[in-house]
Amino acid sequence: MIYRPYGSTGKQVSVIGFGGMRFGKDDDYAAEVVRYANARGINYFDTAPFYCDDRSEGIFGKAFKNMPGDFFVSTKSLIRKEKTAMEVRGRIELSLERMGVEKINFFHMWCIMDMEQYRQIMAPGGPYEGAMKAKEEGLVDHVVFSTHCTGEDIRTIIEDDVFEGVLLGYNVINHPFRQEGVQAALERNVGVVTMNPLGGGLIPRYRDHFSFIRQDEEETTVQAALRFNASQPGITVVLSGMGSIEEVDENVEAVSRPLVISDAKRQEIESRLTEKLDTLCTNCQYCREKKCPSNIKMNHFMEAYNMLLLMGDEQEVLQQLDYYRQNGDLKADDAMPGECIACGVCEALCTQKLPIIQRLDEVQKIINRQA
Ligand code: SF4
Ligand code: SF4
CATH class of the missing domain: 3.20.20.100 (NADP-dependent oxidoreductase domain)
Incomplete structure (x- = not known):
């Protein structure tokens, strides 16, 4: 040692x-x-x-x-x-x-x-x-x-x-x-x-x-x-x-x-290490310390967004969300990212200073494109 x-x-x-x-x-x-x-x-x-x-x-x-x-x-x-x-x-x-x-x-x-x-x-x-x-x-x-x-x-x-x-x-x-x-x-x-x-x-x-x-x-x-x-x-x-x-x-x-x-x-x-890799969500979950007024499980959506940064492929984001649904982390009646009212509470808590609001918007658009 x-x-x-x-x-x-x-x-x-x-x-x-x-x-x-x-x-x-x-x-x-x-x-x-x-x-x-x-x-x-x-x-x-x-x-x-x-x-x-x-x-x-x-x-x-x-x-x-x-x-x-x-x-x-x-x-x-x-x-x-x-x-x-x-x-x-x-x-x-x-x-x-x-x-x-x-x-x-x-x-x-x-x-x-x-x-x-x-x-x-x-x-x-x-x-x-x-x-x-x-x-x-x-x-x-x-x-x-x-x-x-x-x-x-x-x-x-x-x-x-x-x-x-x-x-x-x-x-x-x-x-x-x-x-x-x-x-x-x-x-x-x-x-x-x-x-x-x-x-x-x-x-x-x-x-x-x-x-x-x-x-x-x-x-x-x-x-x-x-x-x-x-x-x-x-x-x-x-x-x-x-x-x-x-x-x-x-x-x-x-x-x-x-x-x-x-x-x-x-x-x-x-x-x-592109600028993108430098801004990955580490799933530390600090953003959930105070309750989101819209009850969004934002850390899961941020982890799904990681897939876009790592793989550059929207399908990977959707697959990651499917994975959360299958293991029960995301339920059918859970709030969607588009329900974010941009209050900023989670961004203030984020240890990586991530633009959570903007990313939630992008994840919602990916989901919409699939529909
Ligand atoms: S910014 Fe959006 S996701 Fe974050 S706490 Fe506010 S409503 Fe919830
Ligand atoms: S605080 Fe930031 S880095 Fe940690 S889980 Fe939430 S979004 Fe990800």
Whole structure:
């Protein structure tokens, strides 16, 4: 395993981090997977309240009772739920209790979507104040943030010098969108953890389409995507959700070779990554957090639209919608994309800043052409 300094914190962390958002139903097996990952050299473990039906922190708590090696734990406070310093304090105490640890090594102000939310966090008596107080008292080592902002906004936050690290969505598909933030972190010696290295499952789902990112026949498309992140200057840790021993092995194997991407491969990736690929929906489902006034399941329509971007064929969009109908995700009486009233609620929540309203309109036109 390769270890890297996490910014200027003095901590050496494994280049592959364990994301605790993909555990199955069996908590005992999940805890075994955590311990196995630690035995294989992973020492950065990331969780959050609400992951896996709110079981994730408890699973780590089970595993931490009997870990084979040293480790660091990262968890979070959700800005939209804990709005005051007192509420953040309550969240920290609950996380410590659930995980059975004396301190949280990396505590995230979770999911800053835009600069307005950043200002709310930093307001007097707000979440940041609560986190810093906990740090003074030794309950937290480092206060960091996670974000879906643009690279430029991430630069602004980093240059305020209030956080010691950042967790951001970054992968081979969308990396130009946040590159500026990674660069700012590199300049300021701030740790960077990347989440979503597999594009919300898009890369494994369309592994044939993305096979061009592989450097040779020996690596899988998933491994190539992890290696892409791990080889970027400025990136400290690549988080990967792991639900099984096999996934731990595949992830550890991905970084067992030198983390170098040849210039030729890098150029090929850049040339294949059209502006369109950079704007794929990752099915993160944040857009559904607040209710759509028209009850549209917009994430399914956005995923269907992905097919147009990936395959350039309207028939693929229709086939994807058929697939949702067959497996029950879309029902006959569900709202159609044309029922969108363009209120903008979902676009404000979209982690990829996608033009959802315009795409819904295009999907409806594709459906109409078929009729
Ligand atoms: S913009 Fe359209 S799809 Fe999005 S929340 Fe508003 S009505 Fe629903
Ligand atoms: S439309 Fe945006 S917020 Fe919704 S699932 Fe896709 S990427 Fe996520």
